[in-house]
Amino acid sequence: MKTCLVVDDSSVIRKVARRILEDLDFEIFEAEDGKEALESCAAQMPDAVLLDWNMPVMDGLDFLMELRKLEGGANPKVIFCTTENDVAHIAKAIRAGANEYIMKPFDRDIVEAKLQEVGLI
Template identity: 70%
Template structure:
């Protein structure tokens, strides 16, 4: 079973992402900040991470650095999902090990397209 860790301090964003990703056959684990997400990854490494940038305790960028240094932390496909749309943010995220970057607000089509691009879901036939 494919798992996706949805990391966002907004419960509404996590709920919307959960609905979209469950339709794409992912089992969902939720975290409301980077620290919780890191603990979840130490317990069980997910297939994918949908990651917010701006969160309390530990932001998405800091979490990504920690994730990539964990044993097996190079495996999950990480898709940043944030309101930060500056080229400097996008470049930093990709340089730190993110696989893709999407802007909020998002919808099912955007998430599906990005997850297809990184090889997490098959192209529709």
């Protein structure tokens, strides 16, 4: 079973993402911020990361840059899922190593399409 780490400071967003991803046969792990997510990845590298941008402690962009430095950190498919929707933010995320980008709010169809684009389903 493929694994996905859902990183968002909103418990509601994590719950919605969990339901969608479990329906797509993913095992889900959760983190409330980038620091917690980095610790989770160091313990067990996921196949995918659904990542918020704006979080306390460590934001999504800083997490992504640190993730890519870890052993095996180049492997997870990272999909930013955020309200930041201007071209500059998207470009910055892609340059930092994001594979895809989803705007909030999202639904199952969008998540499924992005996972197909990155080759996980």
